[in-house]
Amino acid sequence: MSIAAAALDVRQASRFFKALGDETRLRIVALLSHGELCVCHFEAALGLSQPNASRQLGVLRSAGLVESRREGSWVYYRLAPQLDELSRQQLQALVAAFSRREVIKQDVERLLATRGPDSCR
Amino acid sequence: MSIAAAALDVRQASRFFKALGDETRLRIVALLSHGELCVCHFEAALGLSQPNASRQLGVLRSAGLVESRREGSWVYYRLAPQLDELSRQQLQALVAAFSRREVIKQDVERLLATRGPDSCR
DNA sequence: TCACGACATTCGAATATTGTTATGTCGGTA
DNA sequence: TACCGACATAACAATATTCGAATGTCGTGA
Numbered sequence: 001m002s003i004a005a006a007a008l009d010v011r012q013a014s015r016f017f018k019a020l021g022d023e024t025r026l027r028i029v030a031l032l033s034h035g036e037l038c039v040c041h042f043e044a045a046l047g048l049s050q051p052n053a054s055r056q057l058g059v060l061r062s063a064g065l066v067e068s069r070r071e072g073s074w075v076y077y078r079l080a081p082q083l084d085e086l087s088r089q090q091l092q093a094l095v096a097a098f099s100r101r102e103v104i105k106q107d108v109e110r111l112l113a114t115r116g117p118d119s120c121r
Numbered sequence: 122m123s124i125a126a127a128a129l130d131v132r133q134a135s136r137f138f139k140a141l142g143d144e145t146r147l148r149i150v151a152l153l154s155h156g157e158l159c160v161c162h163f164e165a166a167l168g169l170s171q172p173n174a175s176r177q178l179g180v181l182r183s184a185g186l187v188e189s190r191r192e193g194s195w196v197y198y199r200l201a202p203q204l205d206e207l208s209r210q211q212l213q214a215l216v217a218a219f220s221r222r223e224v225i226k227q228d229v230e231r232l233l234a235t236r237g238p239d240s241c242r
Numbered sequence: 243t244c245a246c247g248a249c250a251t252t253c254g255a256a257t258a259t260t261g262t263t264a265t266g267t268c269g270g271t272a
Numbered sequence: 273t274a275c276c277g278a279c280a281t282a283a284c285a286a287t288a289t290t291c292g293a294a295t296g297t298c299g300t301g302a
Contacts, residue, residue, distance in 0.1 A: 010148065010224050010225065013141075014147055015142075020135070020142070021135055021136075021141070022259095022260095026131055026134060026138075027131065039280095049262070050278080051262075051263085051264095051280080052260090054278095055281090058280080058281095059259095070279090072269065072270070075278075075279060085218075086214055086218045089214055090211055093211065094207065094211075097134075097207045159248085159249090160248070160249060160250095170291075170293095171248080172250080172293085173290090173291060175248095175250055176250085176291085179250080179251095194247060194249080195249085196249060244302085246299105246300085248298090249296105250296075251295080251297090253293085253295095254291105254294105255290100255292100256290080256291090258287100260285100260286080260287070261284105261285095262286105263282100265281080265282075266279105266280080267278105268278090268280095269278090269279105270276085271274100271275085272274085272276100
């Protein structure tokens with residue numbers, strides 16, 4: 001299946017949009033545009049319970065929006081390199097647009113406040 | 122609220138994506154890229170029951186994705202001119218990408234077959 | 243006025259999604 | 273080995289979404 005064809009699969013596209021159809025997950029995506037983050041960062045920046053943060057990240061992962069890797073005790077999440085051009089463009093436009101929103105700005109502030117050398121305590 | 126600001130409202134964006142997070146509604150949007158259509162066209166082209174077609178169109182309308190106008194007995198739907206640049210770009214990219222999919226092609230074939238002079242009988 | 247067609251809405255059952263609490267898993271460390 | 277912290281998963285109740293069947297609304301034409 002070509003890259004272009006993958007981009008256009010209707011079922012895949014609906015999963016992609018469904019995953020983005022939630023405020024919390026949109027805010028997670030916005031934070032991830034600042035780079036790799038572990039679960040505890042989302043808990044702190046977005047005020048999520050640990051299981052909830054984990055589950056929302058799981059939704060984004062099954063939709064192919066993010067990837068994760070383990071490093072010691074921590075699991076780091078990052079935006080997945082999108083398989084298709086459509087998803088890539090959508091995500092990029094979204095992140096660029098969101099960076100100006102007040103809600104998102106505050107999320108980022110809280111993020112930076114908790115991302116020092118001792119970030120995950 | 123400026124155009125750019127409207128584009129970036131997190132709640133609004135989540136509604137937008139949520140409305141697109143469904144195969145049927147994605148196919149409706151794809152069909153609408155061919156121009157204004159009335160409810161009976163969606164019933165025929167997508168094999169939807171009348172109440173279901175009406176309801177899905179209602180979801181797209183409350184999310185600001187489509188607009189409608191009545192003409193005699195029929196109600197015509199069209200893609201709404203998006204208030205914000207982000208939504209506009211997302212929709213345009215989506216529609217362009219979908220036009221090549223097999224599922225969508227077949228939808229369009231069925232659409233054209235039922236869109237003659239006696240389209241709504 | 244009545245009947246009909248096109249569409250919208252309501253209702254109810256099935257299903258899916260949500261967030262919390264409790265528990266399980268896996269690395270790191272003693 | 274045992275314990276602890278970070279994260280994932282399970283189980284549950286609350287809520288939301290889904291679709292079909294039935295019903296309501298509105299415009300048209302007799």
